[in-house]
Amino acid sequence: MTNRRPSFLIYGLLGAFVLGSAFPFYWSYLVASRDNAVLTGDFTLIPGGNFFTNAARVIDTIPFWKALANSFIVSGTVTLSVVLLSTLAGFAFAKLRFRGRGVLFLFVVATLAVPTQLGIIPLYMAMAEFGWAGELEAVIVPNLVTAFGVFWMRQYLLDAIPDELVEAARMDGCSLWRTFWHVALPAARPAAAMLGVFTFMQSWNDFLWPLVVLNADNPTLQVALEKLQSGYYVDYSLVLAGTTLATIPVLIVFLVLGRQIVAGVMQGAVKG
Numbered sequence: 001m002t003n004r005r006p007s008f009l010i011y012g013l014l015g016a017f018v019l020g021s022a023f024p025f026y027w028s029y030l031v032a033s034r035d036n037a038v039l040t041g042d043f044t045l046i047p048g049g050n051f052f053t054n055a056a057r058v059i060d061t062i063p064f065w066k067a068l069a070n071s072f073i074v075s076g077t078v079t080l081s082v083v084l085l086s087t088l089a090g091f092a093f094a095k096l097r098f099r100g101r102g103v104l105f106l107f108v109v110a111t112l113a114v115p116t117q118l119g120i121i122p123l124y125m126a127m128a129e130f131g132w133a134g135e136l137e138a139v140i141v142p143n144l145v146t147a148f149g150v151f152w153m154r155q156y157l158l159d160a161i162p163d164e165l166v167e168a169a170r171m172d173g174c175s176l177w178r179t180f181w182h183v184a185l186p187a188a189r190p191a192a193a194m195l196g197v198f199t200f201m202q203s204w205n206d207f208l209w210p211l212v213v214l215n216a217d218n219p220t221l222q223v224a225l226e227k228l229q230s231g232y233y234v235d236y237s238l239v240l241a242g243t244t245l246a247t248i249p250v251l252i253v254f255l256v257l258g259r260q261i262v263a264g265v266m267q268g269a270v271k272g
Helices: 008-032 051-061 064-095 101-113 116-130 137-143 147-160 163-171 176-187 189-205 208-213 221-229 236-271
Strands: none
Touching: 008 051, 008 236, 051 064, 051 221, 051 236, 064 101, 064 137, 064 147, 064 176, 064 189, 064 221, 064 236, 101 147, 116 137, 116 208, 137 208, 147 176, 147 189, 163 176, 176 189, 189 221, 189 236, 208 221, 221 236
């Protein structure tokens, strides 16, 4: 069986996909490095020299550092919680036998069909009752575990861990917790890394619920950036400078977990 190298067409398609995916971020940086004249004047793909000036204006216009810290606290806490609890629940649904397992998992999956907007009013009433309205707890606690995360990890662990391996660990005297920690968690690492990236991105970019439940003096970064375009005149260079600054942490998280994501994709390809 001969190994066929990818053709120039494949490389060309991949290159076009990469350029198309990266262009919006580059365009944001391009406008952020100039002023509004770049949108009405001659078209250019050469960045200007005003990015750091516009970034400083963003920091002076909104409570940038407080909003950035709030977003890191919310996104980091939610990501760690979702990955851990979803892996626990996914392991239970995939490898443990208990009464009502199928019905309970079906109920978890069915919650994916409920639009998030339907729960905003009762959820806000609950947060106000707890005294959390305006506080970061109101954004963190409702998102500590997600139905998608449970479904994702359960589907992955069904094939990633043989039933015989779990039984062998139990026969060797491992408790259920040790079996999860030493058998399931290492096997789930690629899927957990992908779930972590998706969860961090979703939590970082969440706008509607933080806008509803947080006070103006305690915003997340996305809510704070909305103030940059709340006036009659919108300075798009300022807005896109803030957008560029808000995108950098997501890119860093992707680079940090990129190796685990690639390992997960390759492992799935080998299984196929």
